[in-house]
Amino acid sequence: MINVFIDANIWLSLYDFSNDDLDQFRKLSDLIDTDVNILLPVQVRDEFDRNRENKIYDALKKFNNISTQIPNMCRGYPEFNELQNKIKEIKDLHKNFIAKVEKDAKDGSLYADKVINAIFAKITPLQITTDVIKQAQLRMLVGNPPGKDRKLGDAINWETLLNKAQQDEDIFFVSADKDYRSIIDDKSFNAYLLNEWSNKKKSTLFYYSSLTDFINKHVGTIELKSENEKIDAIDQLRNSRSFLKTHSVIEQLNKFSSWSNDQIIDLCIIADENNQVGAIISDTDIHTFYTTLLKGWDNNIHNEYVKWVNDMLLENNYTE
Numbered sequence: 001m002i003n004v005f006i007d008a009n010i011w012l013s014l015y016d017f018s019n020d021d022l023d024q025f026r027k028l029s030d031l032i033d034t035d036v037n038i039l040l041p042v043q044v045r046d047e048f049d050r051n052r053e054n055k056i057y058d059a060l061k062k063f064n065n066i067s068t069q070i071p072n073m074c075r076g077y078p079e080f081n082e083l084q085n086k087i088k089e090i091k092d093l094h095k096n097f098i099a100k101v102e103k104d105a106k107d108g109s110l111y112a113d114k115v116i117n118a119i120f121a122k123i124t125p126l127q128i129t130t131d132v133i134k135q136a137q138l139r140m141l142v143g144n145p146p147g148k149d150r151k152l153g154d155a156i157n158w159e160t161l162l163n164k165a166q167q168d169e170d171i172f173f174v175s176a177d178k179d180y181r182s183i184i185d186d187k188s189f190n191a192y193l194l195n196e197w198s199n200k201k202k203s204t205l206f207y208y209s210s211l212t213d214f215i216n217k218h219v220g221t222i223e224l225k226s227e228n229e230k231i232d233a234i235d236q237l238r239n240s241r242s243f244l245k246t247h248s249v250i251e252q253l254n255k256f257s258s259w260s261n262d263q264i265i266d267l268c269i270i271a272d273e274n275n276q277v278g279a280i281i282s283d284t285d286i287h288t289f290y291t292t293l294l295k296g297w298d299n300n301i302h303n304e305y306v307k308w309v310n311d312m313l314l315e316n317n318y319t320e
Helices: 008-015 022-031 042-064 079-107 111-120 130-142 153-164 191-201 211-238 243-253 261-273 284-294 304-315
Strands: 002-006 036-039 171-174 205-208
Touching: 008 042, 008 111, 022 036, 022 111, 022 211, 042 079, 042 153, 130 153, 153 191, 171 211, 191 205, 205 211, 211 243, 211 261, 243 284, 261 284, 261 304, 284 304
Parallel strands: 002 036, 002 171, 171 205
Antiparallel strands: none
């Protein structure tokens, strides 16, 4: 298991024009508790909650400013009218799309919200103690990093990690905040903080300025291991010979949140063909698993097994 700290600016970048990919974040969800331990100070969570709407507002403001004017010198060409009509279509599509995104942003139902909330739901935040606040204040008072504009946020995060991270365990530190970077080389971590971590925690800190960089370098192997575990659990469900075994495997499968279309179809075939699964689809855990599973299915794609499971879920619907 590896320890990972992800700063608030990285979480917030999912609402902006950054290179951090939402699907990259989704990969983390399946790895939490088995391969990845995300260290989430309450300060980071609070900073995310405070700044979410500002980040969305700024992103939408930029997205609203698209230029679609055609210079007069383009008139007289046969393509002019066609292009003008296409631009009108784009303007209408853009306007309607913005309205939909704004509504989802207000409701907290953006795709980014769903991805982030699914990860947050699996993490127990690291609480801020009085001692941590005092240590952060002292750090700022004597001029030690991190800290900018006389604000304690970064110092509180750093002190929380120093207090809560396990001794002798390495940490992968992901942040775009300049407070943590070297002045000489912005791809390197601040030398003072790096030495402090090494001396106090007796471990190594690995620094990344984006989640994509971290995932590309480290998560591939971990993800493959997780994917193999997922495939193994699907095979166990296929070969289940008792209701007890089915319930046990479903509990394993609930660890995972991302599914390919082929895996969704495979799981639906199992429900249809293995009566140790299909016969108890109305049981709370089985019903909940398959209901959640089919939320990831593209309804524009027809598959008889997916339809069968969906019909069974509707027929055996219940209120928790």
